[in-house]
Each structure stands twice: as structure tokens, then as C-alpha cells.
Amino acid sequence: MTLAATDALPIATAPAISAPRVRDLRLDFFRGIAMFIILMAHTPGNFFTSWIPARWGFSDATEIFVFCSGMASAIAFGGTFDRMGWRLGTARVAFRVWQVYWAHLGLFIAVAALLAAFDYYGGFDKNYIGSLNLWKFFNDPAVPLIGLVTLSYVPNYFDILPMYMVVLAMMPIIMALSRVNLWAVAAFVFVVWLGAQEWLWGSARLSLPAEPWSDRRWFFNPFGWQLVFFTGFAFMRGWLPKPPVHSLLIALAVFILVANIPLSSIGVRAIARDWFYVTETGNWVIDTRIAIKPLINKSDFGLFRYLHFLSLAYLAWVLAGDKGARLIASGQGALARAWQGVVAVILKVGQQSLAVFVVSMFTARVMGFVMDQIGRDTFNVWVVNIGGALILVATAYGAGWFKSQPWRKKVN
Template identity: 80%
Template sequence: MTLAATDTPPLSAAASASAAATPKARVRDLRLDFFRGIAMFIILMAHTPGNFLTSWIPARWGFSDATEIFVFCSGMASAIAFGGAFQRSGWLLGTSRVAFRIWQVYWAHIGLFIAVAALLAGIDFYGNFDKQYIGSLNLWKFFADPAVPLVGLVTLSYVPNYFDILPMYMVVLAMMPIVMALARVHTGLVFLFMGIVWLGAQESLWGAAHLSFPAEPWSDRRWFFNPFGWQLIFFTGFAFMRGWLPKPPVSQVLIAIAAFVVIANIPLSNIGVRAIARDWFFVTETGNSVIDARVALKPLIDKSDFGLLRYVHFLALAYLAWVIAGDRGDNLLARGSSLGARIWDRIVQIILKVGQQSLAVFIVSMFTARVMGFVMDMIGRETGTTLLVNLAGALVLVATAYGAGWFKSQPWKRKTT
């Protein structure tokens, strides 16, 4: 969602003084949409079965991954889209604005599940393959006895792992009115709320009593993305955009610390444990110290409850990206006249468009990822075919972004001459 300027009539002197006293709306810069667009492409690759490109996504090299990018940037975008509504129209109408967005995301979630389930069922029914595709997402229960799962689907008490991001996002959005109410009293209460809720979500501290939601009525499985843990990264982005947290200075010391955190994570990452720790060194007669360290750190890097080291790693990585991108993302565009500069700027504009239409792109990407996996099952996963399928999937996301932007512009309302 982007902010659009509107024409306004000339202000009187008194109105001008009042307008000058009113805080200016915060306008998102290029970095917000650029990095959320990058996250959309990573999410597509990560959800495609048997995609060797997943060996090179951020999740393989550190504790945090594209999910943190998506949720953090969504918090920043929400501060623009909804925070302003609270400020302009009051708490009640601001809450209504958030409720409407939750309603939209809810039906997007339901539609995504139906579309993917129908795709997999259609492949199994009409394809007559040895592989059962509904089993690839563990949807056996839904198709074997759909009554209870169907009720669970519409009440969000049945949330299969592949479909768990949007429910988490809805619950976090539902916390926004609480956060805005606390901010009216003191912003310190917002950070206290964030910390208490995050602590309550840590299974390592409270066991089965930790704050979470059941993922299915027939077992004790919980939502994979615990919204009470993930709200921490969402409202961190929200707080930065609202100005409750000051933007960090560009400091050589901070750059060095952030770089150290990112590099120090590599030996304990998936790549590090598989390659460095297992095959090269840190192996002793009593065991593997790096693998043992990763096991010991599990509560702090847990993805479901959003472990603290994931938060630290992401903030370090985000700071480096923020510095490299430059003020308001000025370094992202080449703005040159050479062919290379023009091509690069065009690529950046495409990524920005994908980031601006993140909900539509995300829904399509989750469906497209299953199609890509099926296509590679049919044609093989050689390097060339895998790259071609990924390119086709990326083009689908780009087309979706431009299509969604076109529909949102409501061109049928424009006057024709």
C-alpha cells in the first residue's frame, strides 16, 4: 500500500499555522518496499519443494531469515497505513481500520488454503502419480474426514504449517489497538507490553503453559509461528516508523559490532553446522563442539516462539542493510545514463513494486511454489531446469504485483477524453 498525495485548496493564515503545528505524516522510503520485495522472492524459493536455491537464502547463513524481513517491514508499513488512522481519526476508527484489514487477510488465508488444497487434490485425482501430493502438506486428515478440519479452518484452530504466516499476522494486527492505547499513556508501556508478551510466549520458560494457539483439534501441536513471540519484531518495525525508537546513527563502531554478530552466526548456522563444524574442525573425541553449541542455543534460536538470538541477528543484519542502502534508500538506485545503470534501476523499480503489493504477491507465491514443485517433479531438477522454473515463478510474482497495482489504481474511475 502506498501513500498518495491529494490536492487541497489554499489554506488561510490560521489554517496554515494549524497545519504547521500538526506533525507531518511519515512517508516510507525505498528501503521498506525494496527489502520486502526481496523477501517475497526468497519466500517463493524457500517454499518450492526440492529447490536447490534454498541453500543460498539467508536462513542457511544465520539464525534469522526472510520471515523476519517480511514481518519487520510489515510492522513499518502498518505504522504508515494504520498508525496515521489512529492519529487522524481517533482510537475507535483506527481500530475499525485495523479490523477491516484483519478481515481482508482472513479471507486471503481461507482462499489460499482452498486454492492450494484443490490444486493438490486435482493433481492426485487426475494425475495418477505414485506420489500423493496432499500428503506433501500433511492434509490427510482434511480430506479423510473434513468436518472437524473445516470447522477448524474457519475458526483458525486448524492451521497447517504451510498456512501459518497469515494467521500469525492477523493476531499481531489485533494487538495494534492495545499498543496504540498504551502509547497514548506513555511509549514506555508499549515496550513493556512487547517484552512481557514475548516472555510469555517462550516455551523454554513456561513449558505447555506458554502463550500460544492450538494448530489442530486432534493433537497438541501449536501454531508454528507463535504470534505472541513474533509481535516483538513486528512492533519493533512499527516503533521505528512511528518515531518511538530513534533511527540508529551511522557509526563505525555499530557497523563493526553488527558485522561481527552476522559473521559470528555463520559457524552456528545450517551451512556452518553441515560444512565447517561437521567436516572440517571443532570435532573432538568427546563430540562436536559447534553442533553441541547449536543444540544448547535452541531456545534462543527457536523459530516458532521467536528466540532472542534470531532478534539480535536480524537487527544486526538489518542495520548493515540500512547503512548500505543509504538515507531513504538513496544508494539503491544508480540514477545514471549508462545502460547498466538503467537496467539496474529498472530491476529495483520492479522489486519495489513487488514489495508494495506484498499481500497479493505472498498469496500468489504460496500457490505458485506448489506449482513449481510439481513442474520440477515432472521435468527434473537439473540446474538449468531449476533456474528456468524459478525465473518463471519470479515473473509470476512480478506480474501479480503490477496487476494488483493496476486494479488498486481503479483506472475505470478516470475520465476519458
């Protein structure tokens, strides 16, 4: 990790590392894109998932969401540390963790109630409670309920927000270390990530229990995923320099992305099993993917996932232009205006990511249920996905309207 400076001044007097006041269009744009991908990815039986990044490489929309959240946190919370000091900055982070905590509980109750309603009132052949493995919660709710509020019961479908909470809670440590030296920040982030790798430490790795009645751990290990979060955080704070736009770096990033395809989930299914990679001595594509499994592990955030995401992020950063200048089409033609409208919608979705994420996880189960009833032919799947996307857009604009507190405006 190359740092922009090896020594950091006290936060309150370090203008060189102050978070930018102007929001970068790329941040909200790509986080908005991630919201739509997350909706599609969590919808059961959705063939749209064949075209999401996760099928073509090691990283997926989760990395986009977490990386952009790190960048957004540098703006939202880093500025508070700068202006108000460490204590109030920590209080600001704690308040956000509190908000996310209640969003997590609300999401779980809403989805659990939805699935229970499908099973209780619907009389369908499919068991919807079992689709998310929530048997324990409904059969004997006492222990799971305690685990739910203490975050010691984290079902797999509901594991992103708890991971986000823990990573946010690490931010005061990062800001305190930055007062000492930026290399201390880098060392802390790397050591914590290293400690989370199961292939190195086995069951002794840094992780958190996912349920009281088994040894299952959180699927998204926050001690591994904090690496990509604080990478985004460091870029937005100015602790890491902007990568140069250079043809060699572009070529390297493209090479990494293309080289990932044969070993991706699409590659293993379509290439390894159906094409010419099978030999008498075995299948080198599948064998290679098995061999590198620790490096592409999603739970602990394997190193190859990080490398793949950085390559993808670099190309997106180059294509979008300085501060996202290329995202805004110039001209007054119909196509330019249409594109500007699309970008404006995506930006709004990215700006309201927490509200949109919570609604998307609920909506995804509704979309899966609707397709169970009407079928999954091409037309139906398109209609359901478009409907789900419109719900996210409405959520973003609605959340933005409420946050503007229009009732406080004076009426002439």
C-alpha cells in the first residue's frame, strides 16, 4: 500500500488530509449501480444474475457497495473528526451504527413476517420460511430472538448490515492511528485482514459467531471486508494518491479482468465443462479454481477478490473521467437528455443507499414470490425486474424528500 504521506498531523489541524467537501459523482453513480445489481442478485430464480459482475470475475456488487461506503464515510464522518475532534467524531459514527442496527432489525422482522404470511395464508407448495433457513427462529424463537438483538444470530441473507456496523465501529481506531502515522493505519488494516483468513488460522481466525447453536460464523467476515472499506476511505481522505491514467495500467487491469473469466463461475460452467479444457489427466480450470479457493474466498475477502475489484474500479474510474465528468453527456439532443435523466436517477439511488438497500432486500423476496406465481419466462422476468427497479427509484426519491424535511419550509 503506497501512502500519500508517511506522517499524519493531528486530525484537527491537517488540511492536507481533510475530506473533500464536493461529492464525487462517481461515488453515487457506482453505488447506485450496485444497488440495482444487489436487487437482482437476491431475487430467487432471476436469470438477470447471469450478467452481474460476480458471474464474470471474483468480485461482485458487494465490493462496490462496501468500497463506495468507505468513500462516503470519509466524507460524512471524516469531516466531523476534522472539525469537531475525535470524541464527537466517534459519537457521530456511533449514531450511524445505531441507525444501521435498527435498520437491520427492521429488515429481518419485515422479511420474516413476509415469508410467514406467504406460508400461512398462501397454501403454496413451496415453503418460504425454509427458503431462508429460518426454521429455528419460528420453531423456538426465544434463543434466536436474543441472538438477533445481540447480533449473535445472523442468518446468511441478513449479514451485510451487521458487517457494515462492525467496520464502521473500527473507524475511530483508524482515525486515532492516523494521528500517529499513516503507516500505522496501513499496518492495522493489513494485520486485521490477515488475522481473518481461515486458510492461515483455521477456526482461530478473527470472526464472529452467526448462531448460538452451532459453530457457523458470519458469512461476511467484517475483519476481512474492512480492507476494501478502508481502501475507499483512504482514497477519499487523500491518504492514498489517485492512480495515474496510464496505458500500461489500463492494459494490466484489462488483462486481470479477462484472465479472471475462465476461472469465474460462468467460466467454470461454460468453458471447463463444455469446451476443450477437459483432458485425460483432469480439468485444469476446475482444478485451478479449487487450488486458489482461499484467495477468492468471499467470507474472509480473499486477496484475488481484492485484486480483481481494484482492476475493475480502476477501469471504471478512468472511463468515468475526472470527478465523473464523462458520466454527464454534453449536448441538448434527445439521447443526451435521456442519458442525463438516467444518470440523475442512478445518482439519487446511490445517495440514499441505506434506505434503498433495506427496501431492495425486502423487494427481492416479493419479486421471487411473484415469479413463482406467474412463471419465469423472459417477458415475466423483465417485467418483474423493471418493477423492482422502479420501487428502488421511488424509495430513493421518497427518502430524499423526507430527509429534506419539507414541513420545515416556510409557506408564503
